[in-house]
Amino acid sequence: MSSGISPKKEYSGKAVDQSIDNLKPLEDYFEKKPNLNNEQKHAASSPEKNILVLAGAGCGKTKTIIARAEYLIENLSPANKVHILTFTRKASAEIVQRVKSSLGEKAEGLKATTFHTWCMSLIRKSPDLFGCKDFSVIDRDDQLSIFKFIRAASKSAKEPKLPRAGDLLDAYSFTRNIGGTLKSTFEENYPSSLGFFEQVKEIVIAYEKRKENSKYLDYDDILEVVANQIINHSDIRDWVASQQSDLLIDEFQDTNPLQWKLINPLINKINLFCVGDDAQSIYGFRGADFENIHKFKDNVKNSTILKLNKNYRSTQEILDLSNWLLDQSQLSYKKKLIADRGSGMKPQIHTFLNEWDQAGWIADDLKRVYAEGNKWRENMILTRTGYSARSIERALIEAKIPYFFIGGRKLLESAHVRDVLSCLKVVANPKDDLGWIRFLKLWPGIGDVKASNLLKELETCKDIKECTERIKYDRTIPKQIAYLLEDVSKCETPRTAFRESVIGLREVLEQNYKGNNWEKRVKDFSVVEKLTEKSNSILEFIEAYILEPIYESELNPIEPVKDAVTVITIHSAKGAESKRCYVINVSPGMYPLTRTLNDDSEVEEERRVLYVALTRAKDELIITRSINESAASAQKGKDDKNDIYFLANLEDDLIENEDHRYLESENQFSESKLTKSRNKPSTSVDLE
């Protein structure tokens, strides 16, 4: 989705109103914190109430937020009045853990959560204030099911120009996140579907109605419900403000208007400490607008902007390449990262014929550095899409290299886990029609039609007991279903309920998944069973993992893996760093993604995605790509726009170049191929 950037706009810089030179003397407090530099100490101990810290990649944003939290807790606020808003569960956990290890008991009560978890905890604390008593949270898959169902019922369901359910959902959510109108979202992003806008409107209205009836809250509802209440009711606003004295917001460049709607009414009732970098804004598709950063001074009266300039993460060679990438843009990013650490290894770029060769080589390379005494966990593999990580995953499995895949399949997204949970969900909430449909369809002989007919009857039942009686009564439905539901409803803890469901469903699931990773899936069940122990109810469990998901690859049936390579999507890697980084598939057509080419602002966002990837590396940056000659020449036929490739004019002195395309397979170079590859930008062969 477009975030409305137009080229040639000034990117950053002007808003800064304090330079480091005329900072006030540091407070004694930080004398004993030698690992902070002066800028960081100043930001962390600033007396200002509303602060935005602008910091480039690797300049210590996280460190500064942690220092700020420590400073506040030790000098100004009790820990339970300080709330840090982060982007992911991982980031929250790390921040809290670091503050706790430094302050000990004093830090007890400090919270770091995502926006969604923050709002949800407000709602749970006082459901009546928000009109959300007994609501349950649904995830994207659930939303999609609803949209599909409603779309299928539309008269225009067969029209190819009526957007698919996924597109409808995206447009709906995007509209809410930017606070715009559905019409303008469609004009911008789906102009060819405008002829069916009336039907789209009907579908959206039906979706909202269905949500209301089923007492569902989707992701956007969670934020919007809270925002609306604090805007419209001063008593609720005061109550929310009283829950914390300070909000510390990480990754501020990626907040969107909906999130701002939430923060804005609280300004001057609580203190704001925001940290961000406009060059790392990569969530435009979710309505994030880096202009938030540039408009901070206007939006927040009496605010101060501070800057952190020195990069402590990477070597200069890595930063040179990253700086170069931004320099190539038409936008003026005004970013020149300078490495405090000085010089190191040059980044490398390795070119392959296809992604399988690429993946195989990376596995070999990892084994090589491991053999040299490095840990697996010092390596991070960054990928643009979850999909393109598949070849890597396969190579790592084959090479028996342990890994986590952050950005892969989430626990609650995996089909077999959802299957089992559907049984628990209907027992916990018999009004959960999505749960019913999924649960019923597990059984042989029951498809969409039978399931929805039965559901219609079940809707009149007032509790699960009546439902099971009703199911028993129906001759065409296996009795087993009713018995299973009865067994599960007798269970007292989420754990036993889960276990019972697995036992009861085992046979049908095995049938459904035979030949489809059944062995692996079955192992997940015991791990999930363990996880449910921590929750008081199954709905609580589901809510926790919807709001802050964990990934399938993090599940380990035997014991937690401590040393593993991280495979991660760049969007999930915000804030992360690693000694060696492999940025994979940096091939033409991927950076920028071909589909973004008709929108300049999207292309710019793609550039920032790559920038984020490059700046994760501390010591070694290894870029891999595949360039297939025939695919490349096929591209040539198209118009010039398709030739945009961020690394096309890569300067030789920035990078070590190695071409693996004609070595392994042929052992000798055919003259024509060599010439061809020389003609390709920046792929001059560099042999040992």
Added chain:
DNA sequence: GGCAATCTCCTTTTT
């Protein structure tokens, strides 16, 4: 005719 099994195409990013 209704439902389920099978085949084929395509694959952005996240709470």
Added chain:
DNA sequence: GGAGATTGCC
């Protein structure tokens, strides 16, 4: 690996 379309079964 999933979604949509199509075939095949009762």
